[in-house]
Amino acid sequence: MAATLLPTTKLPPPWLLLPCERRFPVYLSFQLPNFVNTNGPICSISKSRPPQPLLSSSSLKNVADSNFEVSTLREICNGHVPEHILRRTEEIGFVSPTDVQRQALPVLFSGRDCVLHAQTGSGKTLTYLLLIFSVINAHKSAVQALIVVPTRELGMQVTKVARMLAAKPAASEHGLNSYVVMALLDGGLLRRHKTWLKADPPAILVATVGSLCQMVERQFLDLGSLNVLVIDEVDFMFSSSKQVSSLKKLLTSYSSFSNRQTVFASASIPQHRHFLHDCVQQKWTKNNVVHIHINPIQPMPSCLLHRFVTCEKNKKHQTFLSILLTDKPQSAIIFASEQSEKSKKAGKIPPTTSMIDFLKTSYGGCSDVILLEEDVNYNLRASSLLEVRQGGSYLIVATDIVARGIDLPETTHIYNFDLPRCAINYLHRAGRAGRKPFSEEKCVVTNLITSEERFVLQKFENELLFICEEVVV
Numbered sequence: 001m002a003a004t005l006l007p008t009t010k011l012p013p014p015w016l017l018l019p020c021e022r023r024f025p026v027y028l029s030f031q032l033p034n035f036v037n038t039n040g041p042i043c044s045i046s047k048s049r050p051p052q053p054l055l056s057s058s059s060l061k062n063v064a065d066s067n068f069e070v071s072t073l074r075e076i077c078n079g080h081v082p083e084h085i086l087r088r089t090e091e092i093g094f095v096s097p098t099d100v101q102r103q104a105l106p107v108l109f110s111g112r113d114c115v116l117h118a119q120t121g122s123g124k125t126l127t128y129l130l131l132i133f134s135v136i137n138a139h140k141s142a143v144q145a146l147i148v149v150p151t152r153e154l155g156m157q158v159t160k161v162a163r164m165l166a167a168k169p170a171a172s173e174h175g176l177n178s179y180v181v182m183a184l185l186d187g188g189l190l191r192r193h194k195t196w197l198k199a200d201p202p203a204i205l206v207a208t209v210g211s212l213c214q215m216v217e218r219q220f221l222d223l224g225s226l227n228v229l230v231i232d233e234v235d236f237m238f239s240s241s242k243q244v245s246s247l248k249k250l251l252t253s254y255s256s257f258s259n260r261q262t263v264f265a266s267a268s269i270p271q272h273r274h275f276l277h278d279c280v281q282q283k284w285t286k287n288n289v290v291h292i293h294i295n296p297i298q299p300m301p302s303c304l305l306h307r308f309v310t311c312e313k314n315k316k317h318q319t320f321l322s323i324l325l326t327d328k329p330q331s332a333i334i335f336a337s338e339q340s341e342k343s344k345k346a347g348k349i350p351p352t353t354s355m356i357d358f359l360k361t362s363y364g365g366c367s368d369v370i371l372l373e374e375d376v377n378y379n380l381r382a383s384s385l386l387e388v389r390q391g392g393s394y395l396i397v398a399t400d401i402v403a404r405g406i407d408l409p410e411t412t413h414i415y416n417f418d419l420p421r422c423a424i425n426y427l428h429r430a431g432r433a434g435r436k437p438f439s440e441e442k443c444v445v446t447n448l449i450t451s452e453e454r455f456v457l458q459k460f461e462n463e464l465l466f467i468c469e470e471v472v473v
């Protein structure tokens, strides 16, 4: 969609807001970058932004406005997403749109680059997958959509959802080709992928950036026909020293922003205005990239209850046991810190292993605790997650590797046995619970802290705008 050219000499104040109230107050805000002569403004759509001075309408307002009238995903997607994909979406149980789907899909269907910034568990995956199904052509043998993820686990999960939606159309729908989805993930069988990528490229590729760049550099993979590029957990990818340089190459050298639609997604985009500025300046996106920010004044899902228990360091395990015995959680994730290099060198047991040992010996009825951490071999991690998904009742001991994107909707309890390093990690850990978009069920996040750590938790509360209540055990 064409956006207005704004002369830099007549720039209005940096944020101009449009009200478009229908079912709830939503404001479109246009940030006018001062650094370039733009083809169109960076646009930010956010729900619940505090009212600010208003300006007249633009074509963008119509795009965002039109979606507040609709009540089903089908209504939003009609005319964009093929009928058999829509039917499949409904069969799986996705009928009503979540807030991010309602707000983002019309903008995505209009072809704009987007930064999807919405709470954990809000349905960002389905949002970008529906966009992908609206643009790819099943008859074309080329990689047309690429989803880049930070971990193998998240890649497998996204691939599974994409394959579920792309499942072979029913016999009655003959003539319709199914979409091929390939996972190209670190730790996978890359030799088999090389042949496949060359001989019959899939329409949708889900990849970790390391494996992907290897394939592009060795010319097994051509991104010349790429229509949509999605970078999931984008803030994590940019903050990872292992992934950032490959990611930048992918965004600027291996494909061009002008030939593709670019979508960045995450529940946390620190300094998002700065990030949007970089998107344009670094040529990761087009000038008129849209920032879709759902619930900016409530970064974490409201179904999460946060509490803390204070105890002495040497009584932490015992206190934790009392909490578990009281909660009796069906499905829970216990986060422990990663082992430091110093502790590794000293030959100490990792915090996760000592937690597993403790649970096995002290917490009755807990014979199959699952460990998910970086050092666990890829295949073991994958089979553990599969086991968990099939079982429905689990106790997982994890480090932050599981905190990004993993979707285990049955999780009702999160325990921070060790506090995370920063507020963003807190948000992603807590967000492994409360992942049923339309459920009223409350989930609990419990933090075990020493009295000296209270101020750290307080800092997270201030940054993430939540209240943590003290409980005594």
Ligand SMILES: Nc1ncnc2c1ncn2[C@@H]1O[C@H](COP(=O)(O)OP(=O)(O)OP(=O)(O)O)[C@@H](O)[C@H]1O
Residues within 6 Å of the ligand: 073, 093, 094, 095, 096, 097, 098, 101, 118, 119, 120, 121, 122, 123, 124, 125, 126, 266, 267, 404, 405, 406, 407, 409, 431, 435, 436, 437, 438
């Ligand atoms: N329209 C819908 N109706 C019902 N359930 C939905 C809908 N959209 C998504 N879901 C479910 O919501 C859950 C969370 O979705 P998803 O994994 O996409 O969240 P996310 O926004 O990517 O979260 P995170 O930021 O933690 O990665 C999934 O179990 C998914 O199946």
